[in-house]
Amino acid sequence: MKNNNLSQYPNTRMRRLRKTRAIRELVEETSLNVNDLIYPVFITDKNNSENIELMPDIKRLCMNDLMQTAEKLVSHGIHAIALFPVIDKKYKSSNGEEAYKSDGLIQKTIAKLKSEFPELLVITDVALDPYTTHGQDGIIDDNNYVTNDKTIQILKKQALSHAEAGADIVAPSDMMDGRIGAIRAELEKNNFHNTLILSYAAKYASCFYGPFRDAVNSSDSLATGNKYNYQMDPRNSDESLREVALDISEGADIVMIKPAMMYQDIILKIKSEFACPVFAFQVSGEYAMLKAAANAGYLCHKESVMESVLSIKRSGASGIFTYNAIEIAQWLKE
Numbered sequence: 077m078k079n080n081n082l083s084q085y086p087n088t089r090m091r092r093l094r095k096t097r098a099i100r101e102l103v104e105e106t107s108l109n110v111n112d113l114i115y116p117v118f119i120t121d122k123n124n125s126e127n128i129e130l131m132p133d134i135k136r137l138c139m140n141d142l143m144q145t146a147e148k149l150v151s152h153g154i155h156a157i158a159l160f161p162v163i164d165k166k167y168k169s170s171n172g173e174e175a176y177k178s179d180g181l182i183q184k185t186i187a188k189l190k191s192e193f194p195e196l197l198v199i200t201d202v203a204l205d206p207y208t209t210h211g212q213d214g215i216i217d218d219n220n221y222v223t224n225d226k227t228i229q230i231l232k233k234q235a236l237s238h239a240e241a242g243a244d245i246v247a248p249s250d251m252m253d254g255r256i257g258a259i260r261a262e263l264e265k266n267n268f269h270n271t272l273i274l275s276y277a278a279k280y281a282s283c284f285y286g287p288f289r290d291a292v293n294s295s296d297s298l299a300t301g302n303k304y305n306y307q308m309d310p311r312n313s314d315e316s317l318r319e320v321a322l323d324i325s326e327g328a329d330i331v332m333i334k335p336a337m338m339y340q341d342i343i344l345k346i347k348s349e350f351a352c353p354v355f356a357f358q359v360s361g362e363y364a365m366l367k368a369a370a371n372a373g374y375l376c377h378k379e380s381v382m383e384s385v386l387s388i389k390r391s392g393a394s395g396i397f398t399y400n401a402i403e404i405a406q407w408l409k410e
């Protein structure tokens with residue numbers, strides 16, 4: 077922008093464009109829309125849904141409640157649901173074999189959702205943390221190091237099992253090197269030419285995933301472990317360009333930045349550099365933080381949630397994972 081072309085006050089009065097609601101709406105640069113929303117859900121094989129202590133008003137959904145939720149999403153015009161399984165301890169193992177069982181919780185859920193709500197896009201998480209006894213996203217060696225290449229072999233099977241069950245979009249959130257290429261090749265080989273890959277390309281090692289780990293019961297498994305040697309360092313920005321470039325070249329259709337609110341510089345940078353579809357994940361800790369502020373009376377719930385999600389959109393994200401998706405869809409209709 078050429079600032080020197082701007083005529084000076086009083087020829088230019090910026091407030092003219094803000095005087096009435098009508099003119100403000102005409103010159104708006106960003107608008108939040110139901111098309112932007114993706115609803116993440118936790119699913120359980122229990123007969124009843126359960127509350128999640130660290131995420132007030134969000135539940136681990138049993139199959140019946142999940143189907144009702146899906147119906148609600150469709151009726152609001154929300155196009156996509158993202159599934160996160162809560163796996164019973166008895167199915168966890170050190171190599172997470174349960175992750176790719178054709179009759180596993182997630183695979184059965186995908187099939188049921190697609191048969192009842194064919195238009196609703198189903199996005200699945202590709203990572204081993206819900207399935208491993210140690211809570212890491214991959215397979216560990218004797219030194220507790222998450223091995224890259226062995227893990228990819230399992231992730232390939234996991235992603236294929238999701239595609240076979242009917243998933244529209246598989247979303248690797250594990251941050252192993254080379255997994256996008258391996259998953260893409262596996263999908264092509266098995267004739268899933270149109271299964272989309274949403275790569276969590278720039279996923280930071282963030283404390284804001286805390287409530288999620290409580291929700292999927294992986295925090296106990298992870299104990300004092302951490303994910304610093306595979307998730308990105310919050311101090312880094314240029315590194316996200318290399319992550320995204322690699323994932324696109326390996327066959328990702330969409331890239332994700334995560335978390336969202338504290339990483340909007342990264343969203344803007346990636347969108348400007350690659351001009352590809354960029355999604356962002358307003359994660360569990362962001363949800364919990366806004367919820368707590370609202371419950372304490374510090375912030376207006378509706379206004380703070382709407383402003384936060386609109387800002388994520390303004391940064392360049394065209395799809396936003398948010399645990400507030402249903403409320404937002406309702407508010408957008410008011």
Ligand code: PBG
Pocket residue numbers: 201203204205213249250284285286287288289303358359360361
């Ligand atoms: C697992 C995964 C995580 C989230 C999405 N997929 C947690 C983690 O990496 O530890 C976090 C989502 C949220 O906090 O809402 N690979």
